[in-house]
Amino acid sequence: MNTPRIAVIGAGPGGLTLARVLQQHGIAVTVHERDAGPDAHDQGGTLDMQCHTGQVALDAAGLLDEFFARSRPEGQDGRMLDRDGTILADMVAAPDEREKPEIDRGVLRRMLLDSLEPGTIEWGRTLDAVTPTGDGRQVLTFRGGDEIAAELVVGADGAWSRVRPLLSTAVPQYSGVVFVELRISDVDASHPGIAALVGNGSMFAAADGQGLIAQRNGGGLVRVYAGFRDTEDWAEAAGVSFDDPAAVRRHLLGRFAGWGPAMLALIDECDDTFVNRPLHALPVPHTWKTTPTVTLIGDAAHLMSPFSGLGANTAMLDGAELAQAIATAPDLATAVARYEAVMLPRAAVNAAGAAEGLDSFFSPGGLQDAIEEMAAS
Ligand SMILES: Cc1cc2nc3c(=O)[nH]c(=O)nc-3n(C[C@H](O)[C@H](O)[C@H](O)COP(=O)(O)OP(=O)(O)OC[C@H]3O[C@@H](n4cnc5c(N)ncnc54)[C@H](O)[C@@H]3O)c2cc1C
Structure with missing residues (x-):
């Protein structure tokens, strides 16, 4: 050729x-x-x-x-939690996995x-x-x-x-589900409760069509996806601007009202960087x-x-x-x-x-x- x-x-x-x-x-x-x-x-x-x-x-x-x-x-560790933060299933990977x-x-x-x-x-x-x-x-x-x-x-x-x-x-078509991405920096030193909640790998919690998914990244960072069903323009419709982190935090805490304090800490204690990610396929x-x-x-x-x-x-x-x-x-x-x-x-x-x-x-x-x-x- x-x-x-x-x-x-x-x-x-x-x-x-x-x-x-x-x-x-x-x-x-x-x-x-x-x-x-x-x-x-x-x-x-x-x-x-x-x-x-x-x-x-x-x-x-x-x-x-x-x-x-x-x-x-x-x-590779993974765990499933209920909305109160109780661990329902915990998978710990072998060191050589x-x-x-x-x-x-x-x-x-x-x-x-x-x-x-x-x-x-x-x-x-x-x-x-x-x-x-x-x-x-x-x-x-x-x-x-x-x-x-x-x-x-x-x-x-x-x-x-x-x-x-x-x-x-x-x-690409909108899936009907949006993820809002949150970051929690310096998790081990500054947010030990969240570090313990998330563990070494990924943590999944879902209730009533909403979910909180958290993943440990390198460098002491935890990334969280707050997921829910809504329209693609949900933020605009709710009058929430991503230029105003306090407003996004307030809105998310409202959406997840009813979840336990351990889980809400993921939203309450996260950095002031929120990213709107409507999911498409x-x-x-x-x-x-x-x-x-x-x-x-x-x-x-x-x-x-x-x-x-x-x-x-x-x-x-x-x-x-x-x-x-x-x-x-x-x-x-x-x-x-x-x-x-x-x-x-x-x-x-x-x-x-x-x-x-x-x-x-x-x-x-x-x-x-x-x-x-x-x-x-
Ligand atoms: C929240 C979330 C979590 C995910 N988690 C996982 C996971 O755990 N595991 C997994 O396997 N996948 C995961 N994915 C999917 C994964 O991110 C993508 O499938 C993957 O990045 C696709 O790789 P790609 O190389 O095809 O495209 P991309 O990573 O999107 O790269 C495309 C590149 O093209 C460039 N580009 C775009 N347009 C132009 C242009 N016009 N001219 C020149 N350059 C251009 C972009 O800047 C970019 O660098 C996740 C996705 C999301 C949204």
Whole structure:
């Protein structure tokens, strides 16, 4: 195969894994990322890298040992609580458990970035449009007017992909559930009650269609998601501005009135940084007609609710598998077809499970289902 010009849009877990595995096979690639640089913003919470997905991708990328060295195996602990903070189920991982160790997103991104050849990422490049030339290439237009041509464009550009419209008319739909993200810094020294409540890993509590989910991150940080069913414009409708942290805190305490003081401490004692995250998902199944010059990986292909626990894991698996297909197929068209033949059915199954998981957790009895699932796993 001649060396094709491969342009990846997006330096998330999917795009970076794709670039790394391509380079391991000696294939040139450029990643175009809209962020100004690697530390442009907080990368978000912790991720569990699962043995059948994320870890397979890390292995293909030659980074599995480094991942284990940087991960937090104790983050695999999980517990279910009722609204008063009583522990209903507690799962403590064995010290050598490797099924799904946790890693902070920022640490994972740094590890992937450091593994790439210098100059692989073009930062501050926001893709505005992709236009087929008619001669088997695509022209990418970036903000500011810069243009390049590529033989293969890979949309690794997440939920609101600019590449996706070339393949499909699907757009993410609001799930009906919103997460408000809270942070509790310096938890062990400054909030020992919360540290004890959350434990070493994740804590889930649900009642009456609302939930509090807390996860330990590295560096003494706990991230909490306060989840509830409401309209996408709930904050506006309730007259709550995210520029006014005291108002958001008051509103959340009102919503969770009736929960015990130990649980309300998560809202009461958190930092003054609240992030509104209405959850969206692509229709299931999301599919398209294979096109030799464009494909999608990760959230761009199969945005699903976080209740799968698989979004980043499968984004990375997609990236690794697409790279391996490109390295072994006789041409790009065959590579894309082989990759999509595996990825699309897998994504349909995972996304259906994610939608079911979200719906169940935010329904009466959802916590009991989650406890049974935890006991079975
Ligand atoms: C609350 C929450 C919790 C989650 N927890 C988990 C979990 O525990 N485990 C798990 O596996 N997954 C989890 N996920 C899902 C996970 O975050 C995503 O599935 C994953 O980040 C997708 O990776 P990606 O590489 O496809 O896209 P992204 O991580 O979204 O990366 C896309 C990249 O593309 C860039 N980009 C976007 N548009 C453009 C453009 N026009 N031009 C150039 N660059 C662009 C962005 O800046 C970004 O860097 C969670 C999601 C949420 C919301």
